[in-house]
Amino acid sequence: MKKHKPVTSAPSAIRNLSAVERFAIRPFAHSPIRYTLIALLFVLLNLSTACTNGQETPALNEPEPVTLQLPWITQAQFAGYYVALDKGWYQEASIDLTINPGGPDISSTDNVVNDFADFGVSLLPDVIAAIQDGKPIKSIAQIQQSNGLLLLAKKSSGIQTPQDFVGHNVGVWFGSWESQFQALIAREEIAPQDFELVSQGFSMEPFINDELDVASAMIYNEYHAVLESGLKAEELNIINYADYGLDFPGDALFTRTELIEQNPDLIIRMLRASLRGWQYAVEHPEEAADIVLKYDKTGEQTRDHQLSMMTEIAKLVQAPVRPLGYTDRADVRRTIDTLFTYGVLSQRVEPEDVFTNQFLEQVEPE
Numbered sequence: 001m002k003k004h005k006p007v008t009s010a011p012s013a014i015r016n017l018s019a020v021e022r023f024a025i026r027p028f029a030h031s032p033i034r035y036t037l038i039a040l041l042f043v044l045l046n047l048s049t050a051c052t053n054g055q056e057t058p059a060l061n062e063p064e065p066v067t068l069q070l071p072w073i074t075q076a077q078f079a080g081y082y083v084a085l086d087k088g089w090y091q092e093a094s095i096d097l098t099i100n101p102g103g104p105d106i107s108s109t110d111n112v113v114n115d116f117a118d119f120g121v122s123l124l125p126d127v128i129a130a131i132q133d134g135k136p137i138k139s140i141a142q143i144q145q146s147n148g149l150l151l152l153a154k155k156s157s158g159i160q161t162p163q164d165f166v167g168h169n170v171g172v173w174f175g176s177w178e179s180q181f182q183a184l185i186a187r188e189e190i191a192p193q194d195f196e197l198v199s200q201g202f203s204m205e206p207f208i209n210d211e212l213d214v215a216s217a218m219i220y221n222e223y224h225a226v227l228e229s230g231l232k233a234e235e236l237n238i239i240n241y242a243d244y245g246l247d248f249p250g251d252a253l254f255t256r257t258e259l260i261e262q263n264p265d266l267i268i269r270m271l272r273a274s275l276r277g278w279q280y281a282v283e284h285p286e287e288a289a290d291i292v293l294k295y296d297k298t299g300e301q302t303r304d305h306q307l308s309m310m311t312e313i314a315k316l317v318q319a320p321v322r323p324l325g326y327t328d329r330a331d332v333r334r335t336i337d338t339l340f341t342y343g344v345l346s347q348r349v350e351p352e353d354v355f356t357n358q359f360l361e362q363v364e365p366e
Helices: 009-016 019-024 034-052 076-086 108-113 124-132 179-187 222-228 257-262 264-283 285-295 303-317 329-341
Strands: 064-069 095-100 119-123 137-142 149-154 169-172 196-199 214-218 236-240 251-256
Touching: 064 108, 064 264, 076 095, 076 264, 076 285, 076 303, 095 264, 108 119, 108 124, 108 137, 108 251, 119 124, 124 137, 124 179, 124 251, 124 329, 137 257, 137 264, 149 222, 179 329, 214 222, 222 303, 251 257, 251 264, 257 264, 264 285, 264 303, 285 303
Parallel strands: 064 095, 064 119, 169 196, 169 214
Antiparallel strands: 119 251, 137 251, 149 214, 149 236
């Protein structure tokens, strides 16, 4: 009978094992393949030791740090993200989310492009303008199907239409809110030098106190703030962008194209948790308002105001024949064409360069 050459490394391996490790392999002591098994076990034990020698073994499914940049302060406009954060749904998706509030002159698109944030929220027209300027971003969800942007003037000022802006000052938020206003001025053929454009801040006090003749306002926020100040609806003239064919989709969730290409799994996880938060916020507006207040570090928000805002936001978020977050190509095409027609864009971009529904289609409803 042919004799096999013994595996000389196995006995040496056994001698180097601890008493506990030798006990663990005793059941194989009389097996014909004992030396092979022993050698394999020795390799695995040493590999395990090497991985933990001087460093910790990486935790499985450790949440990935992610930052979301908002265009405005903490409020119900962004309730879905705060609800998902509060409920732990980002953690369930292995995302450790930080939400950065924004404000006047803060550009969500710039912060995402410059890698200060991974995801951002901005009005679709401003996302389109940023893409035309060469910024490598793309919308992954259209959260608001319409945007509710208005311009307000007091009836006592005599301002009823954009043509009446001449000789007055007009407040606009710079950073992520300008494209719609620029289109309106171009459509009405108003020369920029014929009125004073003012960078509008958080507060509506300058408008209330007659320091600002025309103010930008969201139907869900600043408009109600003005009414809460004591002014009556009948004392105001509303210039609605929709009346001038400028009723564009509102807040979009976007990210860098590089992140889409390199980490598509993160996009799906981020989108799944965010849409789950939005669905819950729409169905539970009072709880959503309370959650937003928990994250308001200014202490200036009130429950009544946040609840009224959440009620209005729910109307903008929902569409009868579209799933939550869905981007309609025709809406994007119309927005691009309108911005180009009025000179906000110097060239047309393609809708496919602006948005994608591919990740939304991979997110199963909760």
